Amino acid sequence: MPTQNRSFGSIRRLPSKRWQARYSTPDGTRYTAPHTFDTKRDANDWLADARTKMLRGSWVDPTASATTFGTYADDWLSTRTLAPRTRDLYRYQLDRWADTPVPAPGGGTVHLYALEMGHLTLPAIRRWYGAVLAAAAASASTAGPRDRRNPARVWADSDPGRAALAAEQITPPRPTGRLSPAVLDAWTAAGSPPIPTRPRGTGHRQATQIYGIVRAICATAVDDGLLNANPCRIPRAGITRAAERPIVTTADVHELAANMPEHLCAAVHLAVWSGLRASELFALDRSRVDLDAGSLRVDRSQIVIRGKFHGYGPPKSDAGNRVVHIPPHVVAMLRDHIRDHTRPGRSALIFARPDTGGPIVDPVRTRAFAKARAAIGRPELRWHDLRHSGATLAAHAGATPRELQHRFGHSTAAAASIYQHATAQRDRELAHRMAGYAAEPPQLRVVAG
Known part of the structure; x- marks a missing residue:
C-alpha cells in the first residue's frame, strides 16, 4: 500500500499486513518506529505521541537514548x-x-x-x-582497620587491662618502648585478649x-538531549552531614608535636596556626615562605593518588591561591626548623624526607601522626582536625566569615563554616556578655521606614 502522508510523519501498510510509522525532525533526520503496529490507529497514536513530545520540548533522540x-x-x-x-x-x-x-x-x-x-x-x-x-x-x-600496636599494649591501655594491672600493682606500660615481663604475664593470665575490631561506619x-x-x-x-529529565530525584539521597570533628587544644598541639619525628614537629604547629591543607603545607618550599613578613604563599598543592606522589598542581579551588600570615611564635618555630631541617636553595621543600629531601606523602605523614595521637591518648584525631581547630581559633580571635573564607581558601562562606566549632567556654562567655543587658537593657534605635 502506498505511503499515506500526514501533517506530521507518514504511515504505510506493509505486505505483512502490519503498519509502519516514521517521521522527520526539523533538521531533516528521519526516524522509523522501532517496531511495526497491528493497526493503523496504533501507528497514528505513536506518531501523535512523538509530535506531542516535540511540541513540549521533551522529545529525546531514540537512537541516542539507546546508548548505555x-x-x-x-x-x-x-x-x-x-x-x-x-x-x-x-x-x-x-x-x-x-x-x-x-x-x-x-x-x-x-x-x-x-x-x-x-x-x-x-x-x-x-x-x-x-x-x-x-x-x-x-x-x-x-571489621575495620585493626590497631597495629602489640595486643598486650592495647589490652593494657583498655579499662579491663588497667584494672587488672592496678589490682596486681603492676606499673602500666609507657605509650612506646618495650613491654615489661610483668605486663606480658598479666596479659597472658587474662587470656591473651586479641585486638578488638571496629566497624568502618x-x-x-x-x-x-x-x-x-x-x-x-x-x-x-x-x-545533551539523551534524557527528558534527571531521574536522580530521590528525596535527600546524596546528602550527608559532616560529623562534628574533635577540637585539638593548644596543649594537645604541643604534645602531638613532641611525639612526632623531629623533622615534622613544626609541621603540626604550622598546620594549626596557618590552617593550610596538608597538600598545601607539604608543597611549601623556601621561595614560598617569607619569615620576615611572617607569611606563606599558597599557590600549589601536592598531587598524591593512592599513596604515590604525582607532582604538584593548583590548590583545591581558585580561592586556594592566597597569602596566609602566621603568628610570631610560629614564625620562630619555622625559622628554627628551616635552619635545622630544610636543605639550601629556593626550591628546597620546607618539610621533606631527611634522607632524600623529597616530598613527604600522605602514608608517611599518616603513620607518624598515628603514633603521636596514640601516645597522647587521642586516637580519634586526624591530621585534618588540626586545620579544623585552626579555623576555630581564628573565629574565636574575631575573624569575620569573609576573613575565614580567605584564610582557609574556601570558595564559599558555607564551606568555611564547616570548619568552625562552638565550645562550651565560648558559649559561657557569650552568656555572660548577654547577662550584662539584664541590668541595663540595650538601647535599640528604631529606623523609620
Whole structure:
C-alpha cells in the first residue's frame, strides 16, 4: 500500500499486513518506529505521541537514548575538567558501584552501566540506589582497620587491662618502648585478649558519593538531549552531614608535636596556626615562605593518588591561591626548623624526607601522626582536625566569615563554616556578655521606614 502522508510523519501498510510509522525532525533526520503496529490507529497514536513530545520540548533522540549509561559515563568522565585526585575518586566509585553488578535486596543484581539511557528512569535509579545503600552498609559492618600496636599494649591501655594491672600493682606500660615481663604475664593470665575490631561506619558516605556522581552525569545527559529529565530525584539521597570533628587544644598541639619525628614537629604547629591543607603545607618550599613578613604563599598543592606522589598542581579551588600570615611564635618555630631541617636553595621543600629531601606523602605523614595521637591518648584525631581547630581559633580571635573564607581558601562562606566549632567556654562567655543587658537593657534605635 502506498505511503499515506500526514501533517506530521507518514504511515504505510506493509505486505505483512502490519503498519509502519516514521517521521522527520526539523533538521531533516528521519526516524522509523522501532517496531511495526497491528493497526493503523496504533501507528497514528505513536506518531501523535512523538509530535506531542516535540511540541513540549521533551522529545529525546531514540537512537541516542539507546546508548548505555556505561558508555556515556565513561565519555563524560574523560571529558570533564577535574583535579587528578577527584578523577581517581570518580573512577573508583563508578567502577565499584556502577560498572559492577550490585546485589539487590530483593534478589538479583543491578548493573547500572548496562542500562540504556532510555531506560534510566526514577524507579530504575531508586532500585539501584537501594542496592548500593544495602551493599555499602554490609561492607562497612565488617571489621575495620585493626590497631597495629602489640595486643598486650592495647589490652593494657583498655579499662579491663588497667584494672587488672592496678589490682596486681603492676606499673602500666609507657605509650612506646618495650613491654615489661610483668605486663606480658598479666596479659597472658587474662587470656591473651586479641585486638578488638571496629566497624568502618554505615556505608552512607560511599552511597551518597556515587549517587552525586551519577546525578551529575544524568544532568549532563539532559543537556545533551539523551534524557527528558534527571531521574536522580530521590528525596535527600546524596546528602550527608559532616560529623562534628574533635577540637585539638593548644596543649594537645604541643604534645602531638613532641611525639612526632623531629623533622615534622613544626609541621603540626604550622598546620594549626596557618590552617593550610596538608597538600598545601607539604608543597611549601623556601621561595614560598617569607619569615620576615611572617607569611606563606599558597599557590600549589601536592598531587598524591593512592599513596604515590604525582607532582604538584593548583590548590583545591581558585580561592586556594592566597597569602596566609602566621603568628610570631610560629614564625620562630619555622625559622628554627628551616635552619635545622630544610636543605639550601629556593626550591628546597620546607618539610621533606631527611634522607632524600623529597616530598613527604600522605602514608608517611599518616603513620607518624598515628603514633603521636596514640601516645597522647587521642586516637580519634586526624591530621585534618588540626586545620579544623585552626579555623576555630581564628573565629574565636574575631575573624569575620569573609576573613575565614580567605584564610582557609574556601570558595564559599558555607564551606568555611564547616570548619568552625562552638565550645562550651565560648558559649559561657557569650552568656555572660548577654547577662550584662539584664541590668541595663540595650538601647535599640528604631529606623523609620
